[in-house]
Amino acid sequence: MLGKNLSNLSDEELFLQYIKGSGDDFFRELYQRYSGKVYAYCMRASVTKEAARDNFQKTWIAIIENKEKFTGGCFIAWLMIITRNNCLMEKRARKPNDEFIENEIISNDDNKIDFEMNKLLHVEINKLPEELSEVVKLRYFDGFSYKQISDILGVSLSLVKVRLHRAKKALTLALEFLRKEQ
Amino acid sequence: MNKEELIQRYFDGNLSSVESKQFEKLLDSNPSFKSEINAHINLNKHLEKSSYKLSNDDIRFVKQIEKNLLEKGCTEKGFMSRFKPSFLNISLIAIVLIVVSAIVFNSFITSETDNKDQNINNSLNIRSEIKKQDLHEEDIKYSQETDENSNIKSIENDANKQIQESDIEKVNANNQIPNELNSETGNSKDGSIYGEIIEENKIKNSEILNGLEQELKEYTKANNRQMIILTLKRLGVLYAQMNDVDTGLDKLEQAYSLYMSSGNNILNADILGEISLIYSRSGNKTKADDYRQKCLDLLIDEPENLSKWMKRFNK
Numbered sequence: 001m002l003g004k005n006l007s008n009l010s011d012e013e014l015f016l017q018y019i020k021g022s023g024d025d026f027f028r029e030l031y032q033r034y035s036g037k038v039y040a041y042c043m044r045a046s047v048t049k050e051a052a053r054d055n056f057q058k059t060w061i062a063i064i065e066n067k068e069k070f071t072g073g074c075f076i077a078w079l080m081i082i083t084r085n086n087c088l089m090e091k092r093a094r095k096p097n098d099e100f101i102e103n104e105i106i107s108n109d110d111n112k113i114d115f116e117m118n119k120l121l122h123v124e125i126n127k128l129p130e131e132l133s134e135v136v137k138l139r140y141f142d143g144f145s146y147k148q149i150s151d152i153l154g155v156s157l158s159l160v161k162v163r164l165h166r167a168k169k170a171l172t173l174a175l176e177f178l179r180k181e182q
Numbered sequence: 183m184n185k186e187e188l189i190q191r192y193f194d195g196n197l198s199s200v201e202s203k204q205f206e207k208l209l210d211s212n213p214s215f216k217s218e219i220n221a222h223i224n225l226n227k228h229l230e231k232s233s234y235k236l237s238n239d240d241i242r243f244v245k246q247i248e249k250n251l252l253e254k255g256c257t258e259k260g261f262m263s264r265f266k267p268s269f270l271n272i273s274l275i276a277i278v279l280i281v282v283s284a285i286v287f288n289s290f291i292t293s294e295t296d297n298k299d300q301n302i303n304n305s306l307n308i309r310s311e312i313k314k315q316d317l318h319e320e321d322i323k324y325s326q327e328t329d330e331n332s333n334i335k336s337i338e339n340d341a342n343k344q345i346q347e348s349d350i351e352k353v354n355a356n357n358q359i360p361n362e363l364n365s366e367t368g369n370s371k372d373g374s375i376y377g378e379i380i381e382e383n384k385i386k387n388s389e390i391l392n393g394l395e396q397e398l399k400e401y402t403k404a405n406n407r408q409m410i411i412l413t414l415k416r417l418g419v420l421y422a423q424m425n426d427v428d429t430g431l432d433k434l435e436q437a438y439s440l441y442m443s444s445g446n447n448i449l450n451a452d453i454l455g456e457i458s459l460i461y462s463r464s465g466n467k468t469k470a471d472d473y474r475q476k477c478l479d480l481l482i483d484e485p486e487n488l489s490k491w492m493k494r495f496n497k
Contacts, residue, residue: 024252031251035244040234053243060251118232140229146194165190172221175228 011075019067031060034076037142038083044137045087047094055086062086076144077151084152117178124174125167132167139164185215189222387424391417411440415453422460430460448487451480455491462495 006014006029018026039056046052062082070078125133138144138152146164150157191197192205208215236244394417401409414437422430438453458473474495481488 028248028252031248035248036236039236039240039244043234043240056244057247060247064251118228121228121232136229140226141233143233161190165186168222168225171229172218172225175225176221 012072015067015070015075016072019070027064030075034079035060038079041080041083041142042087044141045084046090051090051094052087055083055090058086059083074148074151077148080138080142080144080148080152081154117175120178121171121175124171124178128167128170132163132170135160135163136167136171189219192219193222193226387420391420391424394420407440411437411449414440415456418460419456422456422463427460427464431457434460447480448484451477451484451487451491454480455494459494 006025009017009026009029011030011033014026014030017023018030035056038059039052042052042055042059043049046055059079059082063079066082125136127133128136134153135149138149139146144152146157146160150160153160188197188201188205188208191201197205209219210216394413398410398413398417401413414433418430418432418434418437420430421427421433434453434457438450438457454473454477458470458477461467461470461473477491478488481491
């Protein structure tokens with residue numbers, strides 16, 4: 001197995017090998033595949049950078065601690081469910097009067113107009129109902145497939161499509177409005 | 183297939199060759215459809231650019247976590263406790279340091295006094311040990327026999343330990359001088375040396391008492407009855423040890439009056455016994471006998487405690 005290139009293995013194959021105790025290389029490969037996504041999700045879903053980092057660590061620790069509980073299925077969905085739960089718990093535990101500096105959105109876009117537009121778009125996304133905004137974020141920010149989103153959110157595939165469609169419709173209108181204003 | 187479904191399938195890349203042709207045809211012939219598609223393309227472009235991009239600092243952090251996870255044995259059980267050990271380790275180190283420094287401090291005081299008068303110390307150390315043992319026994323009894331709930335018991339134990347191990351020990355250590363020198367006169371062969379010791383020890387003892395008085399105020403403010411009683415009792419014993427019999431008795435009487443309402447005979451008897459011993463030491467035999475009798479009366483149905491107090495009285 002070790003002779004085989006790890007990058008050719010599926011997430012599930014890697015994780016099952018890791019559970020069996022075949023070596024840390026399997027875990028490392030999974031971590032390298034998804035740490036960026038998990039981190040970005042935490043940054044988006046947590047209130048502060050510190051909280052995001054804390055949630056990021058908690059997620060990976062939980063993966064290791066609960067590896068025996070992985071019953072197969074989609075690994076990335078399981079990973080993201082744990083990430084999501086950690087971020088939700090952290091938000092719930094936060095007192096309403098807590099002061100914080102909100103995480104900033106980082107854009108590598110050199111175009112100032114586009115940068116401003118992206119910021120405004122983020123505001124519009126956050127204005128959407130939670131179930132719609134979450135689907136948009138998972139699809140476009142994290143690049144998950146419909147199937148993965150349905151696994152992560154625990155809803156049917158068709159509902160994911162419907163929600164995404166509704167969200168995009170609302171955002172298209174908002175974006176057009178913003179363009180006209182500019 | 184309706185228009186919206188067609189658009190969705192187009193962006194998902196799920197159109198068949200026939201559907202693709204239909205789509206392109208519609209795009210060329212219908213300007214409003216074209217603008218709608220353009221709006222979608224525009225939105226997708228912005229959405230894709232808006233995803234969170236990891237900074238160099240973020241990447242460093244992610245790599246560091248990877249290193250920690252792999253280096254600290256993520257394949258083993260109990261990883262969590264080893265990954266975040268700092269708090270526990272620091273606490274343990276702090277406890278060890280406190281214990282060590284307390285032992286060193288205690289031995290320093292003892293050795294300093296030893297140099298002054300070895301013979302006097304020997305006898306007084308024995309007395310001190312007996313006192314400590316007695317007090318320790320009492321405290322154990324309190325925690326075992328009290329009718330209050332277990333939570334209060336643990337608070338009492340902690341408080342007893344705190345007072346017993348720190349304050350009484352210190353006062354005993356500070357009292358490592360002959361009885362006759364504890365008096366105001368301080369006349370002795372080496373009067374000058376002992377005079378200094380007396381002054382020094384008086385300051386130390388008064389600091390301990392001030393601390394306890396302060397605690398008493400706080401417990402009174404918090405209306406923590408159990409702690410008020412225990413602190414009063416300790417204060418009473420300490421004042422009496424420092425020859426301030428009146429204040430000592432006053433504190434013990436206060437503790438007794440509060441304990442009376444608790445209806446716990448063993449606790450009441452303990453306080454009465456302490457009062458009796460103080461009167462006995464100060465030479466007031468009538469009062470000592472009076473309190474002694476009260477103490478023993480309360481312990482008629484408690485043979486074990488009765489014999490303990492009988493032994494203490496006979497000493």
